[in-house]
Amino acid sequence: MIDFSEYTVLLILVTAGLIFFIAAWIQAKYPPKKINHFYGFRTKTSMKSQEIWDFAQQYSAEKMKRCGLFLILIGIASAVFSMNGMVIIWAGLSIVVLAPIYTIIQVEKKLKEKFTRS
Secondary structure: OOOHHHHHHHHHHHHHHHHHHHHHHHHHHOOOOOOOOOOOOOOOOOOOOHHHHHHHHHHHHHHHHHHHHHHHHHHHHHHHOOOOHHHHHHHHHHHHHHHHHHHHHHHHHHHHHHHOOO
16 A cells, blocks of 8 residues: 655645646736736735736736745655655645745735836
8 A cells, every 4th residue: 555645845846836837827818907906916916007917917927936846856856855744744834825925925026116106
């Protein structure tokens, strides 16, 4: 019988990575045309103007794709290294939680850098 507990982190990270990548692909392929509160990268900064909104959608989709690929690669790497079961599960869950936070911070930083008037 296969012990799936060894592959828990692989499944968590690869699944989350695929969700990130697919969501980013959809956002890049079908970006929201107008500023809205339902779909797209929605922050106070991204909703200041249509120009900022359009850039935020494209840039966040690219960052999400990269983040998704990173999660997939880390998930595959987790299958290679053997660690204490609970330690690696908590590490995997932490990475999944931190990935969208990192993406938001990076996009916000780029928006402020590109659209701050001097």
